[in-house]
Amino acid sequence: MTRPLARPVPPSVADTPRRGTLTLLPMLVLLLVATALVALGSGRYPLSAADVLRFFASAAGWPLLDPERYDLLYNLLVEIRLPRVLAAILVGAALAVSGAAFQGVFRNPLVSPNLLGVLSGAAFGAAAGMLFGGSWLLVQASAFGCGLIAVAVALMIARAFGQGSLVMLVLGGIISGALFAALLSVIKYVADPYNELPAIVIWLMGSLASVDIRDALWVSIPMGGAIVALCAAGRWLDALAMGDDEARSLGVPVTAVRYVVIGCATLLGALTVSLAGMIGWVGLIVPHVARLLCGPGHALLLPASALLGASFLLAADLLARALTDSEIPIGIVTELLGIPVFLLVLRRARKGWS
Amino acid sequence: MAAQRGALRASRLLFRRAQRKVLDGVDLTLAPGDILALLGANGAGKTTLLRCLLGLLRPHAGGISLDDVPLATLSRRALARRIAYVPQVHAAPFPYSVREVVGLGRLPHHGPFAAPSEADRAAVEAAIDQLGIGALAKRPYTELSGGERQLTLIARALAQGARLLIMDEPVSGLDFGHQMRLLERLERLAADGYGILKTTHHPDHALACASRVALLHEGRIEADGPPAEVLSPQAIRRLYRVDVEILRSPAGRGAFVPAGVD
Numbered sequence: 001m002t003r004p005l006a007r008p009v010p011p012s013v014a015d016t017p018r019r020g021t022l023t024l025l026p027m028l029v030l031l032l033v034a035t036a037l038v039a040l041g042s043g044r045y046p047l048s049a050a051d052v053l054r055f056f057a058s059a060a061g062w063p064l065l066d067p068e069r070y071d072l073l074y075n076l077l078v079e080i081r082l083p084r085v086l087a088a089i090l091v092g093a094a095l096a097v098s099g100a101a102f103q104g105v106f107r108n109p110l111v112s113p114n115l116l117g118v119l120s121g122a123a124f125g126a127a128a129g130m131l132f133g134g135s136w137l138l139v140q141a142s143a144f145g146c147g148l149i150a151v152a153v154a155l156m157i158a159r160a161f162g163q164g165s166l167v168m169l170v171l172g173g174i175i176s177g178a179l180f181a182a183l184l185s186v187i188k189y190v191a192d193p194y195n196e197l198p199a200i201v202i203w204l205m206g207s208l209a210s211v212d213i214r215d216a217l218w219v220s221i222p223m224g225g226a227i228v229a230l231c232a233a234g235r236w237l238d239a240l241a242m243g244d245d246e247a248r249s250l251g252v253p254v255t256a257v258r259y260v261v262i263g264c265a266t267l268l269g270a271l272t273v274s275l276a277g278m279i280g281w282v283g284l285i286v287p288h289v290a291r292l293l294c295g296p297g298h299a300l301l302l303p304a305s306a307l308l309g310a311s312f313l314l315a316a317d318l319l320a321r322a323l324t325d326s327e328i329p330i331g332i333v334t335e336l337l338g339i340p341v342f343l344l345v346l347r348r349a350r351k352g353w354s
Numbered sequence: 355m356a357a358q359r360g361a362l363r364a365s366r367l368l369f370r371r372a373q374r375k376v377l378d379g380v381d382l383t384l385a386p387g388d389i390l391a392l393l394g395a396n397g398a399g400k401t402t403l404l405r406c407l408l409g410l411l412r413p414h415a416g417g418i419s420l421d422d423v424p425l426a427t428l429s430r431r432a433l434a435r436r437i438a439y440v441p442q443v444h445a446a447p448f449p450y451s452v453r454e455v456v457g458l459g460r461l462p463h464h465g466p467f468a469a470p471s472e473a474d475r476a477a478v479e480a481a482i483d484q485l486g487i488g489a490l491a492k493r494p495y496t497e498l499s500g501g502e503r504q505l506t507l508i509a510r511a512l513a514q515g516a517r518l519l520i521m522d523e524p525v526s527g528l529d530f531g532h533q534m535r536l537l538e539r540l541e542r543l544a545a546d547g548y549g550i551l552k553t554t555h556h557p558d559h560a561l562a563c564a565s566r567v568a569l570l571h572e573g574r575i576e577a578d579g580p581p582a583e584v585l586s587p588q589a590i591r592r593l594y595r596v597d598v599e600i601l602r603s604p605a606g607r608g609a610f611v612p613a614g615v616d
Contacts, residue, residue, distance in 0.1 A: 238454070241448055245410055246439060248408075249439035251461060252430070295454075
């Protein structure tokens with residue numbers, strides 16, 4: 001026996017996937033910061049990234065700007081652009097993590113966060129809130145609440161008919177989603193076609209324009225918590241992807257993990273709708289792109305998805321603002337952008353789906 | 355029978371499914387160093403027995419103990435460090451590398467929230483070396499052949515650090531060469547002190563590679579003992595309703611040849 005320290009490390013140990021963590025996540029953070037700087041700088045009154053950085057340095061107590069310009073930039077950046085940028089980061093990260101977690105827990109790379117009906121339920125909730133002439137707060141609360149109710153209905157159907165098996169969960173989600181889609185149609189039908197109906201339809205296309213900084217900050221607490229919780233459960237999700245019996249034999253409390261993951265992912269989905277309406281495709285495609293970058297291991301995939309999703313939605317929002325004079329709903333942009341990206345990813349990712 | 359260290363022991367297991375007794379008073383012991391082949395017709399209760407032994411199903415009566423400690427009192431993680439499950443070859447939904455799949459075997463050791471330690475990684479590499487799949491370590495599990503996947507799953511079980519391996523039809527889906535090489539591999543593991551319980555549909559394999567054979571028939575263990583004693587043409591007839599003759603090679607190896615079917 002040689003001394004333990006003298007034993008050579010086999011070359012194969014050196015390039016385990018963990019090596020990738022050290023470089024990939026900081027790169028994605030850089031990408032996000034750069035995108036955020038561009039987003040803060042662009043608008044009707046364009047600012048350079050240097051201007052934006054100078055403002056934040058001043059705000060941090062390092063006076064690089066004269067007071068007058070500081071006040072101008074404060075108004076522009078903090079009051080007008082920051083809420084929107086913050087909302088894009090939160091919603092993008094939340095949708096991407098929620099999608100990646102759903103794909104892991106359902107062992108299916110084609111699953112989106114709406115699998116259990118959360119977005120359908122939230123859409124119905126928001127429309128109902130508007131129909132009853134609700135305040136903005138009521139619309140948000142109703143969207144959030146109905147999103148959770150829709151998933152609860154799906155889980156109850158799954159428990160009642162199949163002891164919560166995966167197939168019954170999917171079926172429960174389809175039934176619940178269809179139910180709330182039908183209820184949404186009822187709301188649209190009875191809504192006043194001149195005022196309420198257009199408002200509902202436009203809202204459902206998604207927008208980050210009307211996000212208030214207080215809303216964004218408040219929502220960031222549960223969102224951040226759920227994202228961190230899901231990232232922490234990454235290694236359990238890897239075991240879960242192998243099958244229930246195998247995961248249990250590897251010491252994973254399968255049922256509890258599944259429900260907690262579904263709970264966190266649902267919370268994320270419902271919060272995004274209440275903040276910004278329906279924004280499709282992010283939860284489906286971002287995890288795929290992340291998987292191409294960092295492999296399928298969830299411990300790295302989930303944080304990478306969060307960072308990538310945030311950058312993606314910031315870029316989509318930039319496009320939504322820049323393409324035309326009056327901005328287009330961001331949900332349309334993500335759909336138009338998402339389909340070609342998905343087709344590209346499909347070519348590369350198809351191999352692993354046998 | 356004297357209590358053996360590290361043995362998994364089931365006594366008078368009863369398991370019902372919709373009033374039907376799937377297991378009806380099963381006694382079975384798996385000790386380190388054993389290769390126990392479990393034979394039974396389709397529907398005899400083999401899978402149910404396996405799942406009970408792994409703690410995945412709770413029997414309606416009877417007890418299972420590991421080293422004389424009831425299985426039900428052990429946590430899942432503690433159990434996972436003692437007993438490993440090698441499932442039938444399957445497809446994974448995501449293209450994990452072989453090293454990542456084997457690395458999952460360390461989950462019961464480092465827990466879900468900590469990154470694998472140096473010791474965990476060394477255990478993974480040791481398991482990969484032991485199965486001789488170092489060349490595959492970076493390949494995606496989804497692109498491997500059935501035999502290579504089975505070796506990966508066994509390596510994962512070894513990485514778990516468990517001394518008892520429970521295998522569900524380890525040779526199913528493998529070609530003849532891979533079947534024989536796998537059986538040989540199992541014998542070497544048993545010689546290293548691992549206890550192996552495998553279900554099989556091949557009486558020949560039980561004859562060739564097992565230290566004990568148990569016959570499960572209609573939820574009961576009909577016979578349990580050395581292969582040469584248990585595997586008689588009469589026993590095969592009772593189990594599968596097939597008449598067989600046993601042929602002996604000059605080297606003393608046996609094989610069953612069918613002589614008639616009802």
